[in-house]
Amino acid sequence: MPRRTLLCTLVSLHATAAFLLFKKDTTNFTPRQATRREFFGPMVSGALLPLPSQAADNYPYKTCVAQVANCYKNAVTNAELVSKVYAALQPYGYGPDTLVATSLCSDEVNRPLEESFYNYFGSHFTLGGLAGFPFGGLSGFMAMISHIPDTNGSCLVVYGPHVGISTDGQIGKLQRRGQRQLGTCCGSAIAAAQYARAVYRGNAAPVRNTMVTVLDAQQAYVASTLLPYAAQIEQALDPMVELPYALFQPMDDMMLQIVTRADVDSNTRIAMLGGIQINTPVGLSDYFLPLRFDVRDNQGNLIENLMWRRTPGPRRKVPLSA
Numbered sequence: 616m617p618r619r620t621l622l623c624t625l626v627s628l629h630a631t632a633a634f635l636l637f638k639k640d641t642t643n644f645t646p647r648q649a650t651r652r653e654f655f656g657p658m659v660s661g662a663l664l665p666l667p668s669q670a671a672d673n674y675p676y677k678t679c680v681a682q683v684a685n686c687y688k689n690a691v692t693n694a695e696l697v698s699k700v701y702a703a704l705q706p707y708g709y710g711p712d713t714l715v716a717t718s719l720c721s722d723e724v725n726r727p728l729e730e731s732f733y734n735y736f737g738s739h740f741t742l743g744g745l746a747g748f749p750f751g752g753l754s755g756f757m758a759m760i761s762h763i764p765d766t767n768g769s770c771l772v773v774y775g776p777h778v779g780i781s782t783d784g785q786i787g788k789l790q791r792r793g794q795r796q797l798g799t800c801c802g803s804a805i806a807a808a809q810y811a812r813a814v815y816r817g818n819a820a821p822v823r824n825t826m827v828t829v830l831d832a833q834q835a836y837v838a839s840t841l842l843p844y845a846a847q848i849e850q851a852l853d854p855m856v857e858l859p860y861a862l863f864q865p866m867d868d869m870m871l872q873i874v875t876r877a878d879v880d881s882n883t884r885i886a887m888l889g890g891i892q893i894n895t896p897v898g899l900s901d902y903f904l905p906l907r908f909d910v911r912d913n914q915g916n917l918i919e920n921l922m923w924r925r926t927p928g929p930r931r932k933v934p935l936s937a
């Protein structure tokens with residue numbers, strides 16, 4: 616057997632074995648056998664501790680991984696996130712009859728997270744647009760709801776902004792596939808932040824019409840929505856680290872409003888997983904920092920908060936006023 620074929624076979628067998636092991640674990644799972652701390656302990660304590668090989672001086676992603684841990688403490692790899700979320704939602708009947716809806720930026724670097732969820736729940740419904748805002752809105756959400764399997768299925772909404780970290784640890788930068796130069800990531804968010812900071816400093820006038828032109832309506836919305844958060848970004852120790860935290864707030868508010876206002880069948884559960892997607896160089900897993908993870912009823916009322924501890928934001932030059 617050619618070496619490449621043998622390698623592919625071994626990788627495939629390893630992946631299959633890992634999946635079967637996972638299936639075995641979750642099949643035996645009962646909600647009362649494990650505390651929430653046991654579910655999420657690894658998500659918030661030590662999940663980013665480098666493996667011995669990652670600690671080696673010649674590990675190429677050492678600086679990048681250190682920056683993830685430093686700037687987005689408690690972030691976990693995509694694979695770990697998805698397996699934890701799957702296990703945590705099983706008591707609520709999540710599984711084959713679950714429909715995943717995502718609201719992540721259009722940037723192709725965010726597709727791997729959706730593919731990770733695909734392995735557990737199948738194809739997803741797309742609500743998101745530039746920067747990750749749920750531009751599909753109420754109509755998009757209602758369309759998604761109407762696609763949930765008839766057997767009392769439920770939905771899982773995965774949403775949030777994203778930020779790139781380059782191999783040498785630069786926040787907001789990423790070397791994309793096939794490109795020599797680093798690019799901005801998230802480009803939409805960074806362009807919006809440049810505008811918002813210019814307005815905050817008095818170097819630019821705020822644009823009144825948020826839908827300046829249908830040709831660039833999404834970016835106009837992102838820039839306008841970020842304006843109230845300009846001070847928060849300016850006062851941060853590192854504005855690029857702060858930017859996704861700032862963006863998450865209006866995004867989270869928008870998603871909560873959609874979930875609350877939507878007309879959803881009484882048997883349907885709505886799980887919300889919001890946070891920051893952290894894109895890393897090719898060859899290293901992406902990470903996700905969960906900032907909201909809960910289950911809600913058909914009217915958007917909270918059933919259970921599945922986050923056992925809130926993640927603190929980054930340090931700031933000046934504490935934000937209440």
Ligand SMILES: [Zn+2]
Pocket residue numbers: 720721722745746747777800801802803804
């Ligand atoms: Zn983006």
